[in-house]
Structures are given as structure tokens and as C-alpha cells.
Amino acid sequence: MDVKAIVKLTVNGQDYRVDVEPxxxxxxxxxxxxxxTGTHIGCxxxxxxxxxxxxxxxPVRACLMFAVQAEGKDIRTVEGLTADxxxxxxxxxxMEHHGLQCGFCTPGFLMLAVAVLERDPDIGDDALIDILSSNLCRCTGYQNIVRAVRMAAADMRERSRCRDVPENKF
Ligand code: FES
Ligand code: FES
Structure with a gap:
């Protein structure tokens, strides 16, 4: 028998009602x-x-979670990264530090990096490399990926520093 469940998924702030097998x-x-389809499937x-x-x-491996488990949660995918x-x-x-070659692993690396930097923009090099090593790049572009995430961390720190400076300071 074909058992299905109706699940409401909230992805990038938008609600989707999907009819899926458990x-x-x-x-x-x-x-x-x-x-x-920006999120890729590998292994x-x-x-x-x-x-x-x-x-x-x-950061979650979406191949290890069932859709029914994600109901009521805030899901973000690569499509939701660009704002305005x-x-x-x-x-x-x-893009600027050549962190991608074929691009297959890129959405996964981007979402991993965003989650990590949102949690800890001051993350140290060793911890960053350790976390990024959890994802695989078949083009083996790891050095540029690490460099790109370091640069992004510096950029995000700078942006938050500028936001924290009161306007009348100048
Ligand atoms: S496709 Fe999910 S970890 Fe490889
Ligand atoms: S850029 Fe090709 S798999 Fe990573």
C-alpha cells in the first residue's frame, strides 16, 4: 500500500505543502x-x-533526514543565500578566490560555511579546516575553499563591526 503524508516544509521562508512517502x-x-535543485545529491x-x-x-546532511522530520523547522538552501x-x-x-571548479560540491560547502560562520565568525583556522574537511570536493580544490571561507569570515566580521559602530561616533 502506498502510504503518504502531507508535510509542510518551510524553505527559505516560503511554505511548501508536499505529499510524500514517510x-x-x-x-x-x-x-x-x-x-x-540547487542542493545536490552525491553519496x-x-x-x-x-x-x-x-x-x-x-548544517544538516539532507540525505540523512526524512522530510517528515523537517516539518515545522526553518530550512535554508543555497537558493536563499542571495538577498536583494x-x-x-x-x-x-x-567566486573571488576560485573556491569552485565543477561546482558540484559548492552548494554543500556554501551552506556548511554559512552555518559555521553565523555561529562563530571568529572561528580559528584549525577548527575551520576540521569542519570543512567533513565535506568532499572531487575536484580537490580544498585550499581555495578554505581560503574563500577565511576571506568570507573576515568580510562578515568587518560588516558586523560596521553595524555595531554608533552613527554619531563620527
Ligand atoms: S548526498 Fe548527503 S552526504 Fe552525500
Ligand atoms: S568543485 Fe568539483 S567537486 Fe568540488
């Missing part, structure tokens, strides 16, 4: 049912990180 993974629901068993999205502020037609600092840094 075994449907979140990444399949995002791509096939919500039509957001499908939690190793490569290509499917990384942000769920309630945490402006690239996110992490996207800019990847």
Missing part, C-alpha cells in the same frame, strides 16, 4: 517536491556533504 529524504523533497549516505542545508541554524540581488559574502568569496 521514507522520502529531505533532499529528495527539497529537489523534487519543492523544485529547489546519499551521509559521507560527501553535497546535500548540506541549514535546519534551525545547524546581492550575493552572500561566502558566495562572493568563493
Amino acid at each position: 521514507r522520502r529524504t529531505l533532499v529528495d523533497a527539497i529537489r523534487r517536491d519543492c523544485g529547489l 546519499e549516505h551521509g559521507v560527501c556533504g553535497a546535500c548540506t542545508v541549514i535546519v534551525d541554524g545547524d 540581488n546581492e550575493l552572500h559574502p561566502v558566495q562572493k568569496a568563493f
Whole structure:
């Protein structure tokens, strides 16, 4: 028997009502049912990180979560990074520091980096490299990916410093 569940997913601030089998993974629901194909699927068993999205502020491998488990949570995908037609600092840094080659791993790295930097923009080099090593790049562009995330961290720190300076200070 074909058992299905109606699930409301909130992705990038928009609600999607999807009719899915309970075994449907979140990444399949995002791509096939919500039509957001920016999130990629690689290994499908939690190793490569290509499917990384942000769920309630945490980076999550969307191939290891069922869509039904994501109901009521705040899901963010690569499509939601650009605001007001402006690239996110992490996207800019990847572009400027050649953080991508074929681009297959890029959405997963971007979402991982955004989650990490939002949590700790002052993250040290060792911790950053350790976290980024959880995702795989088959083009092996790791050095530029790490460099891009470091640059994005500096940019995000600078932006938040400027926001914190009271206007009448000058
Ligand atoms: S596709 Fe999810 S970790 Fe590889
Ligand atoms: S840029 Fe090709 S897999 Fe990473």
C-alpha cells in the first residue's frame, strides 16, 4: 500500500505543502517536491556533504533526514543565500578566490560555511579546516575553499563591526 503524508516544509521562508512517502529524504523533497535543485545529491549516505542545508541554524546532511522530520523547522538552501540581488559574502568569496571548479560540491560547502560562520565568525583556522574537511570536493580544490571561507569570515566580521559602530561616533 502506498502510504503518504502531507508535510509542510518551510524553505527559505516560503511554505511548501508536499505529499510524500514517510521514507522520502529531505533532499529528495527539497529537489523534487519543492523544485529547489540547487542542493545536490552525491553519496546519499551521509559521507560527501553535497546535500548540506541549514535546519534551525545547524548544517544538516539532507540525505540523512526524512522530510517528515523537517516539518515545522526553518530550512535554508543555497537558493536563499542571495538577498536583494546581492550575493552572500561566502558566495562572493568563493567566486573571488576560485573556491569552485565543477561546482558540484559548492552548494554543500556554501551552506556548511554559512552555518559555521553565523555561529562563530571568529572561528580559528584549525577548527575551520576540521569542519570543512567533513565535506568532499572531487575536484580537490580544498585550499581555495578554505581560503574563500577565511576571506568570507573576515568580510562578515568587518560588516558586523560596521553595524555595531554608533552613527554619531563620527
Ligand atoms: S548526498 Fe548527503 S552526504 Fe552525500
Ligand atoms: S568543485 Fe568539483 S567537486 Fe568540488
